[in-house]
Each structure stands twice: as structure tokens, then as C-alpha cells.
Amino acid sequence: MTEPPLNPLNLVLMGGSSGSFVIFEQIVKLAVRPLPCAVIFVIHRGKSSIANLSYLFKSKTKVRMEEPQHLDPVQNDCIYFAVPDYHLLIGPDKRFYLDDTDKDFFSRPSIDATFTSAAHSGIEVRAAMLFSGASQDGASGLKLIAEKGFDTYVQNPDFAEVPRMPAAALSQYGGHHILNEKNIFEEISSVLYSYST
């Protein structure tokens, strides 16, 4: 570590599947240094997908982007992308763990796996968000995070390209904040920078 941390580690978790990629790209564009949190994206990808999203989005932001390896530390001011074919877990020791247990909802990485591990880690979750997608993955993990008292957000299914995933999250738990089309990026931006010092 070359720079002291900006404030205690806190996580912003983003889960999505089909129809989420474009939103994720926009969110990455919002990120400027210093980012007062660790942003972790989990998007469903085929196991043979070799596209490294941190390279793909390189021109979109100056914030450091990585595909974390097993035991890499989780740090603020960094954007992380779950790699294909492994679940990405977050440990209480503030490190990433890769896991290759069975798929959840036919997906590895699964959003539930990451969200659930974050909820158990004891690390502060600034926000967790779930976007467009064709499966129910993420719904139970998001509910768990909400039950731990953290802020949770769901893309309004009415404007999600594929509404099933956000709709499933809302049917399991009605207390999530709704992200609407007209101000979704303003809202996400204010979440990312809400208590930056």
C-alpha cells in the first residue's frame, strides 16, 4: 500500500446479469479518485469469457480497477470485477477469496455468494445494488444485507432491460430503495460519495 486509506474500508456491491453491462459502464464512468469505498461488481459471464473488464473499462475512469485474485486485500479507492468461473467471496480479514463450489442459479460467479459473504464479513457495506438480469440470483443475498441494516437498492424492474432479477429481489424483500430511470446515476453517485472526507 502506497497511500493511507481514506477512511475505514467500506463496500459498495453491484450485481447484475443480462442488460446490466451498459449500466455498469456508466457507473464506472462516475468514479473519480479518491473513491471513498471499494466498489465490487459481480456480473454473470461465461466461464470461457476472457475479456478482462478492468482493461475494457480502462479509458472510462482513473480509479484503479482489478480482477481480484485469491487473498488479495480489499481496499477503498479501487473497483473490482469478479472473474468468470469462480465465486468471489469477501472474508472478515478484508481479503478476497475465490471459491469454486457449485453454481447458484447456474451462475459462477454468483451474486448471492458475494453478497452473502460480504454480509457475514463484518465489514461495513455502504450499499448493495441489484440490476437487470434473467435469474433470481442476488435476491437472497441482497435481502440478507438489508436485514443487517445496510442500504440496499434495486433497479426499477419497469425500466430494467430484463426485469426478472430486480423483480425477484423486490418480491423477497420490499424494503429495498428503488432506482428509477430519471435519476439513477445521480443517486448512485451520491451513494458512492455520500460521506467522503
Place this chain on the structure above:
Amino acid sequence: MILLEYKELELLITRVREISGFDFSGYARPSLLRRASRYLTKHTMNLSELYIHIEQGGKAIYDFIQELTVNYSEMFRDPDFFISVRSEILTYLESYPAIRLWVAGCASGEEAFSMAILLKEAGLFDRSLIYGTDLSERVLSSARQGVFGLGHMRTFSENYMLAEGRNSLSDYYNVAYNQAVMDPYLRKNMVFSLHDLTGDGVFNEFQMVSCRNVMIYFNLEQRQKVFKLLYDSLGMFGFLCLGKRETLRYSGFEENFRIINAHLNIYQKIK
């Protein structure tokens, strides 16, 4: 979904050790938490029912340990890895009079049989010996039989073709009773035996060790110990193959290997 908390997991680890002697303490906790929670969900048990279940010892606790440690495997998993082994490792090992290869954490033998096929197609199989080890006697006995469910063979065949195999995978097995039985010829130079990477030591010197997607089971300290074991088991200029997302980072042996393929995590011991 039944979810455990970390403090419950620690108590469970202690109890498992007391009953069975099996020690999970070097295992990565987040993964173990996920596996244990999945076990409860799958068997519709809560934590106290799990305790009652494993207190029986014997098969009950053995099955529990088995489910928490079993690793997922495919023949020719990550086909580009096998292309690289063929072009970057086997061409080097060609000059050796005898080749010993260790598949550490071999599960039911998918990787070991893939290596056997690769060596055969390179004309090296007759002077090779492949050791497959795992901590589970059950998966090993299935590996020894060389029998795979026919349902898996489609994926395995696709992988084999992507790995630029010379023939058709079906040339290496016969179908009987809805199962694929690997050619006994391949079994001739393969040994499957019990070995626990977290407890057992060096048992031979190898020119190549394949330990893919096993390191992700361990925590930082345990992983360093396992790296020492693999390092000590390799002859000078021997090759170490890790999983697609596993590197030497945090191993303590970063300086002892040179990178053969950075993308596929193939390394060569140089000091």
C-alpha cells in the same frame, strides 16, 4: 438457505477435529462457511441437527468432511492450459529418460487422465508415471476405476477438442452401463493414493506438479505451507501448474520460480 456465522463455524471446526481428527483450521473460512451452509441447506438440517449427525462419527462425519472438501473437476478443464502444457512443458520433458508427474488434489482423476492422454499423444506415456493424490479415499477409488458418468463426457469431449487433442476423446474410453470406462492402458502408468496436502509430506521428486484450483481452499498460512511442500517435491527445473486464477502471489516462493506462462500460471523452479 440456512446460513452459519463465523463463530459457529469455528466451534464446528473444533468439534470435527475432536471427533474425527480431521483439521479444517488451515482452510479458507469464507469458502468453508459457504460450503457448510450449503451442506445444511441440501440436507435440510439446522446446526444442532448437524451436531447430532456428526456425533455419530464414522460414515456420517466422513461424508460431511467429504462434501466440504470435494473439489470440482473436469477433463481438460481450461483447454488452453493443455495446449500450453503440450507446447511449453512436454517439449522440455521430452529429453528426460523418465517423467514423474504429480496431480495434487486429483479428486476423481479427471485431470490425471487428461494428462495421461496428453502424454500418450506426445509419445511420452510409456516412460511416464502419473501420481494422483487426494485426501478422500472415496474419490480416489472412483479415480482408480477410471469410470465417469456418460453425462459429463460431452463437456469433456468439447474441452478435449478445444485443447487440440489429436484424436477423439471417445478413442480413450468404452461405454458400458451408461458410463464411460477409461482405457485400461492409461491406468497402467497411473498411481492413485491418499495424501493430505495439509498434513502429509514429500513422497517423491517430480518433474511436474499440477495443483490446479486447490490453493483456493486454504488460508494464507496454510497456503504458504502447501507451496513449500510443492516446492520441495519438485526437481530443479521442474514445472508447477496452478489454476487459471491462482498465482505465486503471497506464496513466499515468488523468487524461486520463473514464469513460463503468466496467463495460465505455469512456473518453472529455478532455485
